[in-house]
Amino acid sequence: MSSNVDKTTAAGAMAAATAKDARSPAIEIGPLAGMIGYVLRRAQLAVFDDVIANFSELDLRPAEYSVLVLLGHAPGAKQSDVAAALGIQRANFVVLFDRLERRGLARRSSAPNDRRSYALYLTDEGEKVLARATSLESQHERVLDEKLGPGGRERLLELLGKLAERG
Amino acid sequence: MSSNVDKTTAAGAMAAATAKDARSPAIEIGPLAGMIGYVLRRAQLAVFDDVIANFSELDLRPAEYSVLVLLGHAPGAKQSDVAAALGIQRANFVVLFDRLERRGLARRSSAPNDRRSYALYLTDEGEKVLARATSLESQHERVLDEKLGPGGRERLLELLGKLAERG
DNA sequence: TTGTTTTGTAGTTTCGAATAACAATTATGG
């Protein structure tokens, strides 16, 4: 039942502007449209919504996907390193990884040199899910490329990289 | 305590790459560096962290600031409209606005034509806080401009705008 | 008038993230 009425999620912000329906419909975001932080946030939410929708068949959240990608890229890494690479606290990574382990997508293998830490690996099932997810992701990236136009991706990644530099 | 050791928040991701310290330090984010969604998220978190730090003297969150801006831009708007413009659910806007009202920064004035709705306004104190916050924001935007380089802001806002378009 | 829509609310839940505290293990300095 909440079809086109309650689509508040970011849909409201781009109404108005052109046709003034005379009867006080939506208002404009005004000065916010020029603020990097605000526009950045709205874009990020929009993209993540798409990612989540694309991954729905896998029941995989963006954060979980990023862990699978990293494990595929650096198998045997320990929790601290993966967490640090993703900018996640060690404590929060535990819960995140627990879920992947419970689903049988990844496993903790006791590290040989250090009895404190684990070496993390994808399971066979995890490899499969990662492959499927990556395929879906690639499709999505292509859709984004269409939106961004020629050269858009490169320019955007470069600019975002500059913003992400801390300091 | 927890000074430069636990700066996991996004700091970890850009280590390595150049100097291989031989002893398994941080790992790279690998394929994630080419995914719009991931880079977008990291950049957004970095920028928001700065905004929050800049607003610390005002104890003002980004979402609250956006409400003040909109009220300064469209005084007398009703809750539904402001919420829709910001892409926030009506229900969640209530809590958000409650806090601003309790702090004496904004007020609900009974709308003349509709006994269901309120006309929202900034208080004098709210105007002051908005002015100060906007000043701080402008400074921050200038810092971002330095990071982005000449023409960077315009290019970035355009690209982000394309991503934020739903559909 | 009767039924529908709009508006503001309350309550609950989820997700990502921060933080503090802790046990086991490893590393280090005297």
Place this chain on the structure above:
DNA sequence: CCATAATTGTTATTCGAAACTACAAAACAA
């Protein structure tokens, strides 16, 4: 060698932002 410090994984708690359901009051439409 041993006392002390640092690392690693963990639990538990808290928070902000957001989604969702369900409601009552008021306005609107047929």
